[in-house]
Amino acid sequence: EVQLVESGGDLVQPARSLRLSCAASGFTFDDYAMHWVRQAPGKGLEWVSGISWNSVSIGYADSVKGRFTISRDNAKNSVFLQMNSLRAEDTALYYCAKDKYSSPNYYMDVWGKGTTVIVSS
């Protein structure tokens, strides 16, 4: 069964850091690009970041550029999101999602259940 399981979400104070992880199983992880997509409470979906199969191609939403860093470890079938300088507006459910192809330029065909990040003092 194809599965993505996110972890690492927490309540954190503004300006602090947090690292999210996503463990993949059921498919050949290093064949595919991966994404992080977030959803603020009661709001729609916002693409956050994407990474190609070989980590060569990486992109970020303007709202997180310079603060968030995406990475992956193909040996561990995992993708990560390092979030620094967190703001209240980063409060959201963060989804890990698999791209249909090896570059992060397409659509997401598998989604995890998400991990919750709350930024508050």
Add this chain to the structure above:
Amino acid sequence: EIVMTQSPATLSESPGERATLSCRASQSVSSDLAWYQQKPGQAPRLLIFGASTRATGIPARFSGSGSGTEFTLTISSLQSEDFAVYYCQQYKNWPQTFGQGTKVEIK
């Protein structure tokens, strides 16, 4: 960035009725458009990609059409499990962008 605008925000329909959801892009995205369904408390699920191709396991009552800047998702006969929020997403350009969603509710 490309702005995706969905309409209506909420669609009230009865089971068995036809539902038509619209998505407009601020510039052409060719056919690089996907539709997702999200039920309360669940992750989004891919319905349609390439504007009109159903994803694996998606019932034939779901169909997508359009190209360029105007797109439509049609549910031919609403079933109880179809009442949810639907999002369009363009993947023509980075950043990929989503519409704000259309909620399909029971009338």
